[in-house]
Amino acid sequence: MSTQASLSTPRTTANIPLILVAVLGVCGVGVLLVDFWPFLSNGMAAQVMFSPDETDFQQLLFHYSTLPRLSMAFLCGAGLALAGAAIQTVLRNPLASPTTLGVGAGVEFALTVFILIAPASLALFQEAFALAGGMIALGAVYLIAAKRGNATLWLILAGMIVNLLLQSGTQIFLLFNEQYLQSVFMWGAGDLAQNGWDAALFVLPRVVIGMIAVLALSRPLDLLALGDDTANSLGAKVTVLRLLILGFAVFITASVISAAGMIGFVGLAVPAALRIAGLTRSRDLMIYSVLTGGLALLVIDFIVRQFNGLGGDVLPTGAATALFGAPFIILILRKARIMPGAQSNDHPNDQHIISKTGLSLLLMAVLIVGVVFSLFTSLDGTGFAVLGWTTPWQDSSLDVLTGRAERTFAAMICGAALAVSGTLIQRVGRNPLASPEITGVSSATALAIIIALAIFGVGQRADLMVIGAAGGVVSLIVLLALCRKFTHAPHYMLLNGLALTAILGAIVRIVLTRSGTQTSMLMSWLAGTTYFTNMDEVMIVAAVTAVLLITAIALRRPLELASLGTDQAVSLGLGISVFQFAMMLLAAILAAAATLLVGPLSFVGLMAPHLARVAGYRLAGGHLLGAVLIGVNVMMVAEWLARNLLYPQQLPTGLIAALIGTSYFLILAVRNR
Amino acid sequence: MTFFRLFVLAVVMTAVSAISGLGIHSATASPIVINDDRGTVTLDAAATRVAVINWGLAESVLALGLDPVAIADPQDYQKWVGKPDLPQSFVDLGARAAPNIEALRNAKPDLILISQELDIAYDKLSDIAPVMVFSIYADGNIAFDSATDAFRKIAKATGREKEGEAYLKQVDDKLAAYGDRIRAVLGPDQEIAVANFYSPTNIAVFGSPSLPGSVMKQMNVPLAYDGPVSKWGFARGGLEILAPLAKNTLVYTNPIPDTVRQKTWASPLWKSMDFVRNNRVYELPVVWGYGGVPSGLRFAELLTKSLENGPTQ
Numbered sequence: 001m002s003t004q005a006s007l008s009t010p011r012t013t014a015n016i017p018l019i020l021v022a023v024l025g026v027c028g029v030g031v032l033l034v035d036f037w038p039f040l041s042n043g044m045a046a047q048v049m050f051s052p053d054e055t056d057f058q059q060l061l062f063h064y065s066t067l068p069r070l071s072m073a074f075l076c077g078a079g080l081a082l083a084g085a086a087i088q089t090v091l092r093n094p095l096a097s098p099t100t101l102g103v104g105a106g107v108e109f110a111l112t113v114f115i116l117i118a119p120a121s122l123a124l125f126q127e128a129f130a131l132a133g134g135m136i137a138l139g140a141v142y143l144i145a146a147k148r149g150n151a152t153l154w155l156i157l158a159g160m161i162v163n164l165l166l167q168s169g170t171q172i173f174l175l176f177n178e179q180y181l182q183s184v185f186m187w188g189a190g191d192l193a194q195n196g197w198d199a200a201l202f203v204l205p206r207v208v209i210g211m212i213a214v215l216a217l218s219r220p221l222d223l224l225a226l227g228d229d230t231a232n233s234l235g236a237k238v239t240v241l242r243l244l245i246l247g248f249a250v251f252i253t254a255s256v257i258s259a260a261g262m263i264g265f266v267g268l269a270v271p272a273a274l275r276i277a278g279l280t281r282s283r284d285l286m287i288y289s290v291l292t293g294g295l296a297l298l299v300i301d302f303i304v305r306q307f308n309g310l311g312g313d314v315l316p317t318g319a320a321t322a323l324f325g326a327p328f329i330i331l332i333l334r335k336a337r338i339m340p341g342a343q344s345n346d347h348p349n350d351q352h353i354i355s356k357t358g359l360s361l362l363l364m365a366v367l368i369v370g371v372v373f374s375l376f377t378s379l380d381g382t383g384f385a386v387l388g389w390t391t392p393w394q395d396s397s398l399d400v401l402t403g404r405a406e407r408t409f410a411a412m413i414c415g416a417a418l419a420v421s422g423t424l425i426q427r428v429g430r431n432p433l434a435s436p437e438i439t440g441v442s443s444a445t446a447l448a449i450i451i452a453l454a455i456f457g458v459g460q461r462a463d464l465m466v467i468g469a470a471g472g473v474v475s476l477i478v479l480l481a482l483c484r485k486f487t488h489a490p491h492y493m494l495l496n497g498l499a500l501t502a503i504l505g506a507i508v509r510i511v512l513t514r515s516g517t518q519t520s521m522l523m524s525w526l527a528g529t530t531y532f533t534n535m536d537e538v539m540i541v542a543a544v545t546a547v548l549l550i551t552a553i554a555l556r557r558p559l560e561l562a563s564l565g566t567d568q569a570v571s572l573g574l575g576i577s578v579f580q581f582a583m584m585l586l587a588a589i590l591a592a593a594a595t596l597l598v599g600p601l602s603f604v605g606l607m608a609p610h611l612a613r614v615a616g617y618r619l620a621g622g623h624l625l626g627a628v629l630i631g632v633n634v635m636m637v638a639e640w641l642a643r644n645l646l647y648p649q650q651l652p653t654g655l656i657a658a659l660i661g662t663s664y665f666l667i668l669a670v671r672n673r
Numbered sequence: 674m675t676f677f678r679l680f681v682l683a684v685v686m687t688a689v690s691a692i693s694g695l696g697i698h699s700a701t702a703s704p705i706v707i708n709d710d711r712g713t714v715t716l717d718a719a720a721t722r723v724a725v726i727n728w729g730l731a732e733s734v735l736a737l738g739l740d741p742v743a744i745a746d747p748q749d750y751q752k753w754v755g756k757p758d759l760p761q762s763f764v765d766l767g768a769r770a771a772p773n774i775e776a777l778r779n780a781k782p783d784l785i786l787i788s789q790e791l792d793i794a795y796d797k798l799s800d801i802a803p804v805m806v807f808s809i810y811a812d813g814n815i816a817f818d819s820a821t822d823a824f825r826k827i828a829k830a831t832g833r834e835k836e837g838e839a840y841l842k843q844v845d846d847k848l849a850a851y852g853d854r855i856r857a858v859l860g861p862d863q864e865i866a867v868a869n870f871y872s873p874t875n876i877a878v879f880g881s882p883s884l885p886g887s888v889m890k891q892m893n894v895p896l897a898y899d900g901p902v903s904k905w906g907f908a909r910g911g912l913e914i915l916a917p918l919a920k921n922t923l924v925y926t927n928p929i930p931d932t933v934r935q936k937t938w939a940s941p942l943w944k945s946m947d948f949v950r951n952n953r954v955y956e957l958p959v960v961w962g963y964g965g966v967p968s969g970l971r972f973a974e975l976l977t978k979s980l981e982n983g984p985t986q
Contacts, residue, residue: 054945057916057919057945060941060942060945061913061916061942064940064941064942065911065912065913065942114932115930115932115933116930118931118932119931121931122932126932175768182871182875183871183872183875183930183933186871186872186874186875187872191872191874191875193874193875193911194874194911195873195874195911195912195937195940195941195942195943196939196940196941196942198936198939308910309901309908309910309914312880312900312901312902312903312907312908312909313903313908313909314875314909314910314911378775380775380776381765381776396778399778399800399801400775400778403774403775403797404775453793457812459789459792459793460792460793460795461793461794461796464793514903514909518790520768520769520770521770521771521790521791521793523770524768524770524771529771531771531794532793532794532797534796534797646767647767647773647776648765648766648767648773648776649767649768649773650767650768650771650772650773
């Protein structure tokens with residue numbers, strides 16, 4: 001009943017981890033030699049390290065900028081990799097990382113608020129504030145997940161929800177403090193630049209204390225890795241140990257993030273890679289993670305530094321690290337079984353508040369009333385306005401209606417497309433927490449549009465649509481190429497999606513640091529906005545969604561079988577992998593279509609199918625239709641709120657949808673306790 | 674839906690042109706043709722009800738003595754641009770990145786001015802009124818020159834060419850006078866570097882295409898930074914980017930978060946810079962760095978006063 005995903009460990013004669021560390025070590029020494037060379041050649045190396053000549057700026061720069069940067073790179077890399085190793089072992093999930101548990105988002109939210117509103121007298125408390133943010137986020141995640149049977153699964157879900165909530169909070173804060181955006185974005189993209197030893201001296205003791213604690217706990221950690229039941233029978237106090245290790249891992253992470261910004265990839269990839277390379281004992285894994293993570297970030301940061309000043313701009317290390325590293329996720333995790341194969345999902349208990357027919361009718365009624373309400377009413381600053389009643393009908397009223405219809409229908413179609421996409425993925429992947437973006441196709445679509453818009457300056461909506469669609473098609477072809485054997489179709493899709501999403505995130509962070517007055521528009525598009533849509537696009541996406549929905553409903557019987565699990569389905573004579581793959585493809589196309597229309601907004605694709613399942617729509621056909629009804633309604637409400645809540649401000653619909661969605665999951669989580 | 678809308682639009686247009694053909698307005702005015710970033714825009718008559726979705730364009734319209742009927746982000750305009758003052762009454766359009774279409778329609782503009790960032794919404798906006806796109810910041814643009822060019826075109830579109838030329842003449846004279854005053858304070862061998870601190874390790878130094886850089890050129894005041902710049906006219910880097918400029922005078926712009934100032938000022942690298950040691954660091958009050966001609970003039974005025982008032986501490 002857990003999402004445990006074991007990593008196969010190939011038997012090797014050569015000691016791969018040792019070779020890896022040795023190679024990185026040589027590179028690291030090379031980096032140091034190159035950086036020290038100007039001072040080594042004139043015999044000033046010792047002087048520049050300990051007491052630089054106050055009149056020689058080159059010496060000062062080296063002592064106060066280069067040297068602390070080298071130290072920070074190693075410390076941050078080592079700390080994050082160790083934290084990642086600890087978290088992955090505790091949660092027994094190779095895709096877990098400090099960011100999975102909401103720590104990154106918590107620190108980011110706290111620091112954003114701090115940078116925007118704190119007076120100078122509090123500057124000393126910045127790091128403490130950030131640390132508190134990360135800890136509170138983790139506390140919230142833990143409170144939601146604690147004392148549940150399936151704690152691992154719930155931790156990941158709770159982390160996701162808290163992440164989304166905090167990110168939405170950060171975005172809302174930023175949207176209303178536009179002028180300071182650049183200060184926050186540069187930090188958000190992970191900046192290792194230093195101009196003093198403060199940050200390094202802040203991180204050093206914290207990372208060392210954290211490391212000692214985690215290493216001391218690493219023997220019991222090996223018991224944890226055997227699973228709750230085994231560990232329990234061995235007498236280890238699982239919960240306490242889990243909490244302690246997670247706490248120290250978060251402590252390290254929050255310290256690093258608050259000093260250097262978001263550098264996420266190291267904590268995920270380094271321990272996972274080492275485990276693939278054959279390290280199974282957690283103590284070995286920790287020690288190797290420290291060395292590998294530190295050296296890897298040192299080398300990557302050296303490469304990143306060489307790009308600084310190009311075109312009068314800087315490249316932030318954190319985002320660049322993710323950019324370099326994302327393709328490796330596919331290589332590293334090829335052997336990881338992430339999608340539970342034979343494991344089935346946790347079956348939510350039906351909430352028999354109302355019969356299914358009654359619920360369907362109610363949802364339809366809400367839909368019809370809602371559309372009329374959306375089109376004819378608004379808050380226009382003076383108060384509640386009804387078109388044709390409180391405000392007189394005039395020539396332009398038809399244009400007003402058309403404008404509202406465009407946006408309302410765009411939101412609704414997007415809700416329907418994502419609901420179908422999410423239902424298919426949750427059914428085929430047998431994972432109630434899967435959502436459309438895991439195919440990566442929507443990320444690829446968004447990526448193509450962002451690059452065209454912000455880097456190549458393409459400003460025409462129609463051109464952007466074509467470019468986005470092309471990006472989606474290319475990623476579908478990559479998907480086809482990766483999955484040509486069909487044996488692990490959902491699994492490869494997930495890796496593909498993970499890598500593409502990481503690349504998108506990294507590029508978005510880089511773009512946001514350098515897009516000047518364009519930034520707030522990019523932000524609202526990324527959060528999901530119907531502002532730029534037109535009726536032709538809505539019609540096209542509606543047609544695509546309708547055709548694919550009908551296809552999916554026609555295939556409801558094999559879909560039902562596919563949700564039972566591979567073994568049963570195969571014994572029933574179903575070509576399960578080909579079918580799974582085809583369904584994933586449908587889901588991917590739907591997600592891409594929705595992304596073209598309103599941007600990469602996908603939480604409704606997770607929420608609507610989940611809610612439909614909880615509400616009692618069990619069979620595939622009903623599940624699809626129920627999810628569509630819910631998705632459409634949620635997006636319709638979100639769209640009206642986005643347009644009217646803070647009139648005349650037009651908020652991104654996706655932001656409101658995310659807030660509605662996270663509140664739902666939080667209420668669900670608290671009620672189920 | 675689209676066809677239906679076009680049909681309705683055609684009907685309305687016919688009706689409107691029929692009414693205006695009756696001679697309510699003096700129909701003798703020749704059409705005004707203006708080249709904007711997209712191509713050519715033709716207005717039947719000088720625009721009187723202008724909606725502005727960019728602060729640089731808003732201040733230009735105001736400087737021409739015309740009150741815009743709709744303005745985006747007016748609260749932030751008051752905070753970050755300041756002058757010229759906004760009119761008594763106008764329609765608030767919400768965020769510049771997504772101006773409220775219904776509010777814009779209610780304002781009944783006869784001309785909408787936007788910058789290139791909002792080009793993506795061009796079709797939506799041009800359903801309401803003719804749209805002109807002016808970009809002060811674009812690759813290869815010299816900010817003050819393109820701001821002046823946009824100013825002239827806006828003057829022409831609103832039928833205020835005479836007022837426009839008078840304003841520009843006045844700006845020229847003032848810039849020259851401010852330039853003289855700055856050179857008198859500055860000393861013969863000093864150049865000015867203008868920097869914006871995003872964070873202690875992320876600093877923008879304005880280059881010659883930027884608004885500060887191009888205004889200083891107009892004032893004949895030497896600009897210290899002469900390296901590569903991004904589309905927005907500045908170069909970014911850590912404190913090391915200021916090191917080659919240290920023998921000069923540094924002017925830093927606002928807003929600067931308190932925490933950023935505190936941390937930067939405490940850095941040993943900052944303390945080692947010549948302009949810090951020789952007390953040649955000046956602070957500039959808030960001025961809109963991506964603005965139009967009026968912001969350029971305001972920058973010149975504030976720079977002069979800042980230098981005359983002496984360094985910070």
